[in-house]
Amino acid sequence: MFQQLEMKSITRSFGDYQALSSMNLSIKAGEFVSLLGPSGCGKSTALNCLSGLLPLTAGEIWLDDRRIDTLPPERRGFGMVFQNYALFPHMSAKKNIRFGLEMRKVSAADQSRRVDSALSLVRLQQHADKLPGQLSGGQQQRVAIARAIVIEPPLVLMDEPLSNLDAALRIEMREEILRIHQTLGLTTIYVTHDQDEALAMSDRIVVMKEGVMQQQGAPQELYNRPINIDVALFMGYRNLLDVTATAAPRAGRLKVSHKGADLDATALTDIADGPLIAAFKPDDVVFSDSGLPATVDSVIYGGRDSTVKLDLEHGGQIHARVSDAVRPGDRVHVSVPAEHLLVYPRPAQPIARP
């Protein structure tokens, strides 16, 4: 086992294109870390670099005091669950799981014992002798997990293992993966483009965009304090308002103006002068006596609370999730607590929601 995995400015280019630029990340034993980002941001590239399937263009990977980025995949011994499972189609579930043990020249008795316990861990004992083609998607996925963990790897890498399953099975398998992670005390790096999945499973989330790591931290940290507008938009739905700073902006509390209306807001980093954008979650909108005047456009009743679409009198439309009973046409005043109204420099190009 190991204490710490350290990626030091790892970079991978394809021709001129940097699929992964200078990523620094250190992972402690036992952690469950998610790599989160939109399609094409370099998540699989990062995993393949770690497992040794893709050579690095630059940078180093250290496992404690051992440099491993120069080793071929078969010498690194990380377990990997592939995006498409990559089960060996000519071997039964059992033989798939046994494969890694055979390669490691584990004794035959140990092989059988460990395969059996892996099969029961993923609850597949009855299906041990079926070929992958005879298993359902969820069962194949569990074989892939069992095959990766039966070799007791120091690190398990999972590349969007749930992306092709239906919603119900996805939730179930989430819990299954977490259970296995905890039961065996594994260290797991988990790639996903689903922020709910990342929030629900991770000790730590790493958000990436276009090959560059944007932010890393605990799920709450990323959800409540996204460091830039891209992370903010990726971590759940946020309303956006164009604003300008009324004083020289810097990190911390500041005053901004939205088309003449003054608002108290928070900047998480030092920001330069210029056009800003304010982002806030629908849950953080409150109806109050002061604040921006608005008219209720539509109400979607959702049990404990309702999602309300509001036309701001100063211009623009926002969504609010509130428990107040309002009806279309009502006039209200809305405000957002300063600590939840986050401002960022406004990007030059129009903002695309993920």
Add this chain to the structure above:
Amino acid sequence: MTSETIAASTASRSANADPSTVAGRDLRLLMIVPGVLVIVGLFVYPFIYGFISSFNPQGENAEWLANYQRFFSEPRLYETVGKTLWLALPVTILNVGLAVPFAFMLRTPSRGQRLLSTLLVIPMTLGTVLVAEGLMLYLAPNGWLNRSLLELGLLGSPLRLLNNYWGVALSLLITGFPFAFMMMLSYTTGIDPTLARAAATLGASPMEQFRRIYLPLLVPGLTITFCLTFVQAFAVFPSAVLLGAPAGATRVISIAAYEMAYEEYNWSMASTVAMVMGATQLVIVGIVLGLRQFSYRGPVVGGKG
């Protein structure tokens, strides 16, 4: 056709959602008719004709099996089967055996793969006669090969590579290998490359990835390639005449058939030789395909698409 029946047939057509069916009949089956006609005309008819003709020997009151009795009693006829097999089987095994590792090494698209594929397609397109003529110059006692080897001091006296077994075997290798390689390349690239990567992360060296993953998945393709390469080699004619010893070691079965047809003008006997030839090929192909039953024959991708 009257206007009424046209109207009726349009009605039944539009009543049916699937345009390929009319009144419940599946018209798609009709599409195979031209193909079936071609096969019957070009293949089945001559085969049956030859089959019947081989049992109708020429000459007065000859017995119906006389041709076959003659074939299996005259050494210069029945020995052709063994001689042809002795050429075709080793060469086919070598061709397929070499094609597999080459295909494995060149399975990822690269400049090397394109270059080699192009180089290998050339002998296929040149045809056997041109290759044989080239080899006659190249392998001759004073040809390039012998002269180079002599110059380098690797040989004391020139190798005899023409007008014997080796000349024909070499030409079959040159014309058969590209074919086997191209077929194996397409089978190999059809195998999901993440399977080998998965094996690598589980500790398999490149050799083990080949042996445990690629080879078992290639068996079906291997058997087909073997059969097709074998059938090609078994029908060897031009190079056996030009490069071999058509009266001796490389007196292959097609030479016997040629002699019967165009030297003895015994059409019925030529058919008999062809029938023996076909039967021999059928036996070998049958054995190889029979062995395939023992291997895995499913999809070659690893799980969900």
